[in-house]
Amino acid sequence: SHWNTxxxxxxxxxxxxxxxxxxxxxxxxxxxxxxxWNVTPEFVIELRSRSDxxxxxDQKMREWTGNGVQLGWLIDPYDRTVTVYKPGTEPxxxxxxxxxxxxxxxxxxxxxxxxxxS
Numbered sequence: 001s002h003w004n005t006x007x008x009x010x011x012x013x014x015x016x017x018x019x020x021x022x023x024x025x026x027x028x029x030x031x032x033x034x035x036x037w038n039v040t041p042e043f044v045i046e047l048r049s050r051s052d053x054x055x056x057x058d059q060k061m062r063e064w065t066g067n068g069v070q071l072g073w074l075i076d077p078y079d080r081t082v083t084v085y086k087p088g089t090e091p092x093x094x095x096x097x098x099x100x101x102x103x104x105x106x107x108x109x110x111x112x113x114x115x116x117x118s
Contacts, residue, residue: 006115042105048076
């Protein structure tokens with residue numbers, strides 16, 4: 001979707017060197033004989049489409065953070081919310097934020113949500 005493109009473009013500009021969102025420290029610990037795509041990313045963005053049920057996406061994000069993801073954002077362009085997921089804590093819902101700042105594995109990245117909401 002056009003929303004995906006707007007989000008990915010901002011991520012690409014911020015970190016062209018690390019498109020997979022797996023930090024270099026994390027990669028150093030990976031057994032190189034295994035496929036790289038078996039590594040859990042440290043940061044996940046899930047963008048809700050009209051056909052996605054919120055409950056299913058919430059469950060999916062909780063599974064991600066239970067399996068090694070350090071930070072997850074569930075972006076819902078239909079109700080203009082971003083739900084922030086972190087391991088061991090309840091998700092936090094941000095209503096109609098203009099921007100959202102990364103932390104942990106994406107510390108320093110700020111996503112401008114204006115293009116997503118428009």
